[in-house]
Amino acid sequence: NAGVTQTPKFRILKIGQSMTLQCTQDMNHNYMYWYRQDPGMGLKLIYYSVGAGITDKGEVPNGYNVSRSTTEDFPLRLELAAPSQTSVYFCASIPSGTDIQYFGAGTRLSVL
Amino acid sequence: GQQVMQIPQYQHVQEGEDFTTYCNSSTTLSNIQWYKQRPGGHPVFLIQLVKSGEVKKQKRLTFQFGEAKKNSSLHITATQTTDVGTYFCAGYTGNQFYFGTGTSLTVIP
Numbered sequence: 104n105a106g107v108t109q110t111p112k113f114r115i116l117k118i119g120q121s122m123t124l125q126c127t128q129d130m131n132h133n134y135m136y137w138y139r140q141d142p143g144m145g146l147k148l149i150y151y152s153v154g155a156g157i158t159d160k161g162e163v164p165n166g167y168n169v170s171r172s173t174t175e176d177f178p179l180r181l182e183l184a185a186p187s188q189t190s191v192y193f194c195a196s197i198p199s200g201t202d203i204q205y206f207g208a209g210t211r212l213s214v215l
Numbered sequence: 216g217q218q219v220m221q222i223p224q225y226q227h228v229q230e231g232e233d234f235t236t237y238c239n240s241s242t243t244l245s246n247i248q249w250y251k252q253r254p255g256g257h258p259v260f261l262i263q264l265v266k267s268g269e270v271k272k273q274k275r276l277t278f279q280f281g282e283a284k285k286n287s288s289l290h291i292t293a294t295q296t297t298d299v300g301t302y303f304c305a306g307y308t309g310n311q312f313y314f315g316t317g318t319s320l321t322v323i324p
Contacts, residue, residue, distance in 0.1 A: 136312070145221070145303055145314035146258070153310065161311060162216070193257060202246060202307055206257040 106130045109194050109207035116184040116214045124179040124210050126194030134197035135177040136161075136204065137169065139190040146193060152177055184214045217242055219306045221315030229323050234291040236318035238304035246307045247280055247287045252317070253300045261289075261302075294322050 110125045126135065133154045138146040138161075148161030152171040166188060168180040177196075181188060191211050195204040218241040228234050238247065246265040250258035262271055264280035264287060271278045277290045287304055299322050304315040 138314075143224075143316075143319075145219075145316045146305075146312075147314070148311055151311065159310070162313075202248065202263060203260045204248075204250075204258070204305075204312065206259070209257050 107194060107196055107205050107207040109192075109210050111210060112208065113211045114213070116181075116212065118184060118186065118214060120184050121180070121182050122184065122212075124181075124192055124194075124212075126177045126179070126207060127175050128196045128205075129175060130196065130198065130205075131174060132196035132198050132205075133174065135171070136195045136197075137167075137177070137179045138193045138195065139163065139188075140193060140209075141190050149179065149192075186214050188212065189214045217306075217308065217311075217313045219304060219313045219315045221304055221318055223318055224316065225319045225321070227321045227323060228294050230296060231293050234294050234298070234320055236289050236302050236304075236320075238287045238289075238306075238315050240285045240306045240313070242308065243284050244306040244308050245284075247284075248305045248307065248312070249278060249287075249289055250303045250305060251300050252303065256300075258303060291320075294320070296322050296324055298322055 107128045136151045137149040147163045150169040152158045194207045248263045249261040252258045269280040275292045301317040301319045303317045305312045
């Protein structure tokens with residue numbers, strides 16, 4: 104996984120619960136991304152960050168929040184979980200000077 | 216909004232046959248990348264194409280970027296069972312990546 108760590112690996116939430124998906128990288132990468140992948144589909148960008156203190160919305164940000172207080176960590180927050188947020192969530196980071204994304208192993212989330 | 220379409224969605228081939236997946240963007244891209252994802256796994260970077268008309272090869276894999284930088288293809292010659300997985304293109308523009316829907320490749324021994 105090239106140093107991108109996601110926790111937890113699996114989670115089941117009830118509708119309306121909140122949780123934080125953790126993503127951390129130890130490679131000093133500035134760019135970090137959060138994606139969701141629905142079954143049989145490609146990845147959709149939720150939020151991204153080009154460095155500590157800077158975040159921006161992707162294609163599908165509604166229902167999510169992020170923060171980037173350090174270079175290493177880029178947590179994704181779900182405030183009021185809904186069944187539509189059932190998905191696999193991937194975090195990725197990019198080394199400076201390249202556009203190559205290194206992905207974490209993913210978090211499989213079910214909202215029931 | 217930005218869209219990246221990819222065809223076919225599924226492809227079943229006999230081992231040894233060739234395979235091609237096509238990617239088409241609604242807008243001009245800065246570059247395009249290809250990723251492979253094994254079942255239950257995460258996407259793994261294969262290659263990046265930047266220049267108009269660029270062609271790159273990796274052993275049995277050939278990648279092309281169109282002249283208008285809006286389409287791309289991945290061709291695998293003489294598929295092997297190790298090629299099984301889903302292949303995604305990802306177009307890069309405006310600090311964001313836009314992934315295609317992927318082509319799931321099954322190789323029948």
